[in-house]
Amino acid sequence: MTSYEPSDEAGSGPVYDAVVLAGGGARRLGGADKPGVRVGGRALLDRVLAACADARTTVVVADARPTARPVLWAREEPPGGGPVAALGAGLRHTTAEQVVVLSADLPFLEAATVRRLLTALRTSSADGALLTDADDRDQPLVAAYRTAALHRELAALAATETTDRPTTADAPVTPTGLVGLPLRRLTAGLHLTRVPDPVAAFDCDTWDDIASARARIREHGHVLDEWISAAKDELGIDLDVDTGVLLDLARDAAHGVARPAAPLTTFLVGYAAAQAGGGPEAVAEAARKAAALALRWEQEAADAKPDTDAG
Numbered sequence: 001m002t003s004y005e006p007s008d009e010a011g012s013g014p015v016y017d018a019v020v021l022a023g024g025g026a027r028r029l030g031g032a033d034k035p036g037v038r039v040g041g042r043a044l045l046d047r048v049l050a051a052c053a054d055a056r057t058t059v060v061v062a063d064a065r066p067t068a069r070p071v072l073w074a075r076e077e078p079p080g081g082g083p084v085a086a087l088g089a090g091l092r093h094t095t096a097e098q099v100v101v102l103s104a105d106l107p108f109l110e111a112a113t114v115r116r117l118l119t120a121l122r123t124s125s126a127d128g129a130l131l132t133d134a135d136d137r138d139q140p141l142v143a144a145y146r147t148a149a150l151h152r153e154l155a156a157l158a159a160t161e162t163t164d165r166p167t168t169a170d171a172p173v174t175p176t177g178l179v180g181l182p183l184r185r186l187t188a189g190l191h192l193t194r195v196p197d198p199v200a201a202f203d204c205d206t207w208d209d210i211a212s213a214r215a216r217i218r219e220h221g222h223v224l225d226e227w228i229s230a231a232k233d234e235l236g237i238d239l240d241v242d243t244g245v246l247l248d249l250a251r252d253a254a255h256g257v258a259r260p261a262a263p264l265t266t267f268l269v270g271y272a273a274a275q276a277g278g279g280p281e282a283v284a285e286a287a288r289k290a291a292a293l294a295l296r297w298e299q300e301a302a303d304a305k306p307d308t309d310a311g
Contacts, residue, residue, distance in 0.1 A: 017094035019059045034104070098144055129143060140187050153190060252295060
């Protein structure tokens with residue numbers, strides 16, 4: 001067992017695929033549609049998909065549903081056959097040498113965490129790199145693996161289970177032999193490196209977890225980023241802009257013109273940027289022009305004041 005400390009450096013390297021397991025029964029949520037539960041205005045599944053948006057192929061193992069970005073859909077046989085069977089079903093659609101495996105209930109997972117996992121894997125001889133939570137427990141569904149290692153262990157488990165597992169109503173043998181197996185049976189045969197990250201490893205198993213996540217979204221200092229991400233998803237916008245520039249513009253408009261000018265001006269900037277073809281550069285140019293106008297407006301108001309010191 002080895003350990004890998006998180007770093008802010010984004011690792012660059014080969015492409016990767018992602019498999020997201022989203023077909024569980026959510027028994028501790030009373031059978032609720034857990035991937036569709038919203039935290040910070042976005043479905044849990046969409047939050048996870050945003051964290052692995054640069055995957056070459058993303059496979060979601062669940063019944064198909066609308067998502068914020070396109071994915072491939074897969075299903076274990078029979079549905080509800082457990083995480084190992086689901087992983088086997090998803091892995092059949094991947095071709096990259098590394099695969100990120102994620103559950104669909106990680107409200108604080110970010111792209112930077114996925115990059116750290118991939119960097120930890122690529123800079124080690126391990127079969128996989130997984131997160132550990134606040135109690136130092138392994139989280140095998142927040143991990144990056146060598147695809148060949150997963151295929152090796154899945155094949156070994158399938159062969160063993162098909163040969164040794166009795167056929168009963170409670171433990172049916174399927175063609176895959178993976179139904180009902182716990183993840184620890186899979187990870188026991190892998191050499192793993194650990195990446196401690198209690199925030200990103202936080203998952204939502206209960207309604208108390210959901211409530212905690214919703215409260216934390218508004219308290220952890222990134223509420224504005226969360227709101228912008230939720231708004232972009234809702235509006236179908238895929239655009240990175242400098243929010244600091246827009247906030248400065250809103251401040252200048254409110255101070256130099258009138259408070260209601262702030263939201264109206266930022267709306268007009270967005271409209272002007274769309275008219276110019278869209279993109280971060282168009283937004284920046286429209287914001288620059290509007291900010292200059294707001295400063296001129298403020299200066300004219302200052303120039304119009306009578307000089308009380310004269311005479």
